[in-house]
Amino acid sequence: MSSAYCVITSAHTTMNISQVAKAVGVSTDTVRYYEKQGLIGTPTRQTNGYRSYTDTHVALLRFVRGAQALGFSLAEINAIVPQVSQGTFGRTEIEQQLAAKMTQIDAHMAHLRNLKKELKATFAALQCEPRTPLTTMQVTAPDPSSRAGVAVVQRSFAQRRGTVHRSK
16 A cells, blocks of 8 residues: 555556456456446446446556555555545555554554463363374363363363363
8 A cells, every 4th residue: 555556647548357356467257346346437338238447447456456465454445545545645644544553563563462371271281192082072162152271171182081180
């Protein structure tokens, strides 16, 4: 979402859907999907009923693909496409969107770090023999609101072996 994504206002070149798809590096199904989602404007129809795309469609498709590559969802992109199309999406708005996305990514990374810690702790808590077959009941948290973590694994494996092991 940098200045490289500015919309081309020239609409002289017309293309069919396969030409547009090839120019952008997507499938024709993707072009149709983006059109259906409102990410690009509805192209005019030729007399034979085929869609007729312009350079503006190509520029918007490239913008969408570039924004996706930066981690933006189609819903997030769709929210700004009208401003981009109208040329009212400036540097300030770009910076706000990028900062919000970085904050979102930081939160997601923190969540993944916590998940990795829980997985490591669960792995370290395994008490059954490596090739011991287990049933779904032995490896499923008894309380659906609880997280399947160390305490549940320790409890289920300890019960299998006939011992009671208290979680920490």
